[in-house]
Amino acid sequence: MKVGALGALALAAGGGLYRYTRGPGVAQRFVLDGEAKAAIDAIVPAMLAGALPLDAAARAAAVGATTARVHQAILGLPLATQKEVQDLFGLLALAPARRLLAGVSGGWSETRTEEVSAFLQDWRFHRLGMLQSAYHALHDLIIGSWYADPSTWATIGYPGPLKELS
Amino acid sequence: MKAVPASIPVNPANGVNSVNPVIPDPIQAGLAAGWKVIDAATIASDRVIEADVVVIGSGAGGGVTAEILALAGLKVVIVEEGALKSSKDFKMREAEAYPALYQESAARKTRDKAINILQGRTVGGSTTVNWTSSFRTPTPTLEFWQKHYGLAGYTPEALAPWFLMMEQRLNVGTWLTPPNENNDLLKRGAAKLGIPAAAIMRNVKGCWNLGYCGMGCPTNAKQSMLVTTIPSALNHGATLLTHARAHKLVFKGEQVESVVCSALDASGLQASGRSVTIRAKHFVVAGGAINSPALLLRSGVVDPHGLLGTRTFLHPTVISAAIFEQRVDGYAGAPQTIYSDHFMETQAIDGPIGYKLEAPPLHPLLLSTTMAGYGAAHAETMRQFPHVHGLLALLRDGFHADSRGGTVALASDGSPVLDYPISGYVWDGVKRALLSMAEIQFAAGAKSVQPVHEMSERYTSWAAAKQAIAGLPFKEHITRVVSAHVMGGCTMSDDQRLGVVGSNGRYHGLRNLSVHDGSLFPTSIGANPQLSIYGITARLASALAQELTGRPAPRLVPDPAAS
Numbered sequence: 001m002k003v004g005a006l007g008a009l010a011l012a013a014g015g016g017l018y019r020y021t022r023g024p025g026v027a028q029r030f031v032l033d034g035e036a037k038a039a040i041d042a043i044v045p046a047m048l049a050g051a052l053p054l055d056a057a058a059r060a061a062a063v064g065a066t067t068a069r070v071h072q073a074i075l076g077l078p079l080a081t082q083k084e085v086q087d088l089f090g091l092l093a094l095a096p097a098r099r100l101l102a103g104v105s106g107g108w109s110e111t112r113t114e115e116v117s118a119f120l121q122d123w124r125f126h127r128l129g130m131l132q133s134a135y136h137a138l139h140d141l142i143i144g145s146w147y148a149d150p151s152t153w154a155t156i157g158y159p160g161p162l163k164e165l166s
Numbered sequence: 167m168k169a170v171p172a173s174i175p176v177n178p179a180n181g182v183n184s185v186n187p188v189i190p191d192p193i194q195a196g197l198a199a200g201w202k203v204i205d206a207a208t209i210a211s212d213r214v215i216e217a218d219v220v221v222i223g224s225g226a227g228g229g230v231t232a233e234i235l236a237l238a239g240l241k242v243v244i245v246e247e248g249a250l251k252s253s254k255d256f257k258m259r260e261a262e263a264y265p266a267l268y269q270e271s272a273a274r275k276t277r278d279k280a281i282n283i284l285q286g287r288t289v290g291g292s293t294t295v296n297w298t299s300s301f302r303t304p305t306p307t308l309e310f311w312q313k314h315y316g317l318a319g320y321t322p323e324a325l326a327p328w329f330l331m332m333e334q335r336l337n338v339g340t341w342l343t344p345p346n347e348n349n350d351l352l353k354r355g356a357a358k359l360g361i362p363a364a365a366i367m368r369n370v371k372g373c374w375n376l377g378y379c380g381m382g383c384p385t386n387a388k389q390s391m392l393v394t395t396i397p398s399a400l401n402h403g404a405t406l407l408t409h410a411r412a413h414k415l416v417f418k419g420e421q422v423e424s425v426v427c428s429a430l431d432a433s434g435l436q437a438s439g440r441s442v443t444i445r446a447k448h449f450v451v452a453g454g455a456i457n458s459p460a461l462l463l464r465s466g467v468v469d470p471h472g473l474l475g476t477r478t479f480l481h482p483t484v485i486s487a488a489i490f491e492q493r494v495d496g497y498a499g500a501p502q503t504i505y506s507d508h509f510m511e512t513q514a515i516d517g518p519i520g521y522k523l524e525a526p527p528l529h530p531l532l533l534s535t536t537m538a539g540y541g542a543a544h545a546e547t548m549r550q551f552p553h554v555h556g557l558l559a560l561l562r563d564g565f566h567a568d569s570r571g572g573t574v575a576l577a578s579d580g581s582p583v584l585d586y587p588i589s590g591y592v593w594d595g596v597k598r599a600l601l602s603m604a605e606i607q608f609a610a611g612a613k614s615v616q617p618v619h620e621m622s623e624r625y626t627s628w629a630a631a632k633q634a635i636a637g638l639p640f641k642e643h644i645t646r647v648v649s650a651h652v653m654g655g656c657t658m659s660d661d662q663r664l665g666v667v668g669s670n671g672r673y674h675g676l677r678n679l680s681v682h683d684g685s686l687f688p689t690s691i692g693a694n695p696q697l698s699i700y701g702i703t704a705r706l707a708s709a710l711a712q713e714l715t716g717r718p719a720p721r722l723v724p725d726p727a728a729s
Contacts, residue, residue, distance in 0.1 A: 050545030069261075076265035077273065079435055080579060120540060124620060125644070132643035133279035140273065140535040147530035147548065148261035156551040158497065158530055161258030162376060165384045 030074045030082040032067075035093030038108040040067045040142070046116035047142040051155070069145035085141075088134055101131065189385050192397050193252030201400040203250060206410040206429035209440050215405070217243040217446040218714065220425055222412045222461065225291020226699035227683030228452035229391025229399075230332070230722075231707040236402035237720040238711035243405045243444050244396070245427055247457070248288035249434060250408045252392070256382030260531035263381035267295050274456075276572065277585040280642035281480060284650040285454060287434075288382075289408060290392030292454070293696060296650070297379045297501045297527065298368040298388055300338040301693035302329045302701065304507075306515045310565055315659040315688040317669050325701055332700035335722040336369040336389040343375055346499030349525040351490070351555050353504045355610030356523075363506040366524070369696075370500075377499045377527050394725065409434060410442055413580075415449065415465035420677050422449045448678045448714060451656075452703070455479075455685035459574040459655035460582030462666075468675040473666050475574035477657050478584055479690035480649035481560040484596050485526075485536060486603035487547075488555040488612035489624070495552050496528030502694075509559075509602055510692060516566050519595035521559040522693060523603065528556050536646060538620045547616070547624075555607060559599035564654065564689030566591060571690075574655050588647065593640040596647070600638075604631040618646040651695050656685040664688075671706035682706055 032040075044063045045052060053059050074085050091097045098104050102119040104111050123135035146152055153160050160166070197203060204213075218240040221232045228244060236242045251266065264272035269285040276283070286292035303325065311317040332338070345353065345365075356363040373387040386393050400406060410427040417423060429440040451458045459475040467474065502524045510520035533554065537547055547554070563569045572586030600617040607615045608628040615631050616624045619638055625631035638645075658681075659665030662674050667686055673679040682703040684695050691698050708719035 047540045048545070049540075050542035051548065073261075073265075073271070076271045076435075078270050078581070080577065080581060081270065081273075117541060129278055129280070129643055136279065136643065139540060143540065143544065144531045144535045145261075147534040148259075150259075153530065156530065156548050158551055161378060165376075166257045166259060 028079065028083070030071075030077075030086050032071045035108070036086075036089035037067060039089055039092045040070055042108040042111050042116055043120070043138055044070075044142055045113045046120055047139065048146055049113065049117070051146060051152070065149075066142065066146055069149060070141050073141055073145050085137065088137065189253055191252050191254055192386065192393050193250065194254065196397050196400055202403070202405040203400070204405065204407045204442075205250070206407055206427070206440065206442055207432040207434075207438065209429055209442070212440055213442045215243055215407075215442060215444045217241050217405070217444055219243075219448045219450060220245060220444045220446045221450045221452055221682075222425065223291060223452035223454060223457070223683060224289050224391060224396055224406070225286060225452065225454055225683065226293050226391065226696050227703040228450070229290065229293065229395035230700050230703045231450050231452060231682045231710075232399040232404055233395035233722060234704065234707040234711050234719055235714075236399040236404040237722075238715050238717070240711065240714060241403065242399060243407060243446070244399065245410050245412050245425070245444070246289050246406065246408050247411045247430070247434070247453075248286070248408065250289045250406065251294075251382060253382070253384055253386045256378075256384040258376070258378040258381050258384060260381065260529055263295070264531070267382055277583050278642060280588065280647060281482065281586055282648045283456075283480070283584075283652060284648070285456065285652060288392075289396060289406065290390045292650075293390035294382055294392045295380050296390070296694075296696060298370055299502045299505075299524070299694035300333070300367040300369050300697045303698040304510075304692050307689065307692050310515055311688050315657070315664055316661050317658065317688070319669055320702075325705070328705045329697060329701040331722055332697065332704050334724055336394060336700065337371045337724065338367050338369045338389075338697065341365060341368045341370070341500060341503050343373075343500065345503040346377070346496070347492070347494045348496040348499070348528065348555055349502070349504040351494065351610040352506065352523065352525045352557060352606065355606035355608075356506050356508070358609035359606060361506055361508045361606065363504050363508075363523075366503050366505050368500065368503070373500065375499050377497055377501055379501055380527060380529070380532075395722075398725075407442060411437070412453065412461050413441075413464065415461070415467065415679070417465075417676075420675065422676060422679050425449060448680070448710070450680045450682050450707075450710075452681070452683040454683055455652040455655045456574055456582050456584055458681060458683055458685040460576060462656065462673075463574070463576050464580050467673065467679075469666060470675075471663055473657060473664075475655050477564065477571045477688065478574055478586065478655040479564045479571040479653045479687070480586060481651040481653075481690050482563060482588065482592055482596070483558050483560045483648045483650065484599055485618040485646060485648070486557045486600055486607060486615060487537060487618060488557075488607035488615045489547075489550050489553050490555055490610075490612055491553070493552045494555045496525075496533075496554060496556055501525070501527035509599070510562060515562070515692075518598070519566065519569060519592060520562045520692070521595055521599045521602075522562070523557060523559055523606070526556055526558050528554060536618055536648070538618055538622070538646060555610075555612065557603040557607065559603060560651065561592060561595045561599065562690055562692040563592060571654055584652075588642060596640050596645060597635065597638070600635050601632060604628065604635060620644040651684075651690070653684045653687040653690050653695060656681045657688050658686040659688065670709060671703075680706065680710060
């Protein structure tokens, strides 16, 4: 997918439009609304393919828990950064922007993991630095939230910190 | 040095360990003894405080300055944006430590988000979370400052007594415990290639060799400002104001009259709407090399040559990960105990950029977010976590016309933004550093090496790695660049065309304003900067104490409790 200046404009406009629909631009806490949650729920299985459990029920639970931890991680960021993240998910919630920039045509909940993976790969090497940095934000938030959690440590052979002091 | 406990005593009756109670917590003890600590998140109305000196920031520069001035009998107020934490809070868990102890959850970034910056934001500043590496300012760096910034008094000989005093104060010494495998691989790989490597001095006392320095020392072994100079200053009557962001200096003629601080809420993210105004005779800015220039910029301080915030340096740092047959367990044991300056010493300081090699600690969050890619390939690397070896190269920026560093400016909300374009000169060093690290890792017996770059693969031979790295494109975002050392922005020089602060630490054109932190440095240091900040600010603070009191400044000595 090739996105040029038009894409950048759409990105800026998408964020702005999203902010407009949410009221004046005073920095405020990130809100995990329905579409943002649907986007993270859809991106987690692509980002963590190979790390998530295979059993369907365990997998669904792990995705839900990861999205919740991503939410918590976002809430620890400076408010100005929380607004940027809100804009990113606001953009991904807008159908035209999602189609143009992420190549995802349907809603997030119907999107196959392969499609999400292709979108991530596209942003990872995108010629717009803004989209590359958005990829890295998703990468660090999701992968960091996963491996920071003690429930994942056994899978990577990490014993965790000295129990008597932690 | 105490021995590492062979086992942790656990009370068999209730299964509760008896270690925590035997680790003395100097912060809790001090609070119980009546330290003057004000958590600005709890104040219900605006306050005004009077002091002799306000020290803005409680990290390496602020901590040392606060202790010297308090010992000199001055009434000191220390302002810190972060919270006061102590060993009881340090649970060695990344998910808790990074949001609580670092600027922006350890995800502070440059303007284009291409460089991730680790900086502390807690009482003790970055010294509370650093990896304890202690180096005196390298002689070639000081010579460069003398030659290009007129800092004639900054010779190794003139600074030696100050470094010595701080080394004794903070128990900086040779680390006699054998390096962990992560560091030993650097030593063995370098030795195979005939590259000199040596041991890093550390500021620890009775270190348990746990490896979690970056999350706050749970045993108070690390001699950070949190457990040394700040408690001493508080014992001598200083006041510590936490959750308070220095917003603006207020001037009257050529004098600073007061500093207005915004109280933050308990989360530390939002201003509560309350303010604390501190009036004082003298003001010391020590907020670190992003926040200090930002405070001065917000205050509209005089800057006739437009230098403030410029020449901000990062030691741009790149990483190489290898996989070994044996366990490396990079999370365990003291981090960064071996280094090599070979690639700094083999070329002129103002020639192609030099780099220092070290072996950082590897913890799941930090490693997993650092490693490039996602999905199955990333998960496969993480499954080999205990076998992963990490090396980093920190690049010595600021010594060449093509390495002018970055510029701190203000965002619309007044917060600082660092713009740091990575020049071709720096990228050339990135490539050479990735080559050097891969060669050392293969020499140490690596099964594979993967430089942290979005387009690199896991190479299984030095020949393959060499060829591939030489062909990689080096650009923002696809090359992982990080920084843990921010320096410059309030350049020190007695020539006002070259710097905004004099060699005595006093801001040019204002009578009662000093800068005491790493923002003074005209270039990067070329080594982990904590000891440079300790030694240089100890000297500046001692001269300031003498000037303000008319008496010789007190010498800092090790804690009486020192073993």
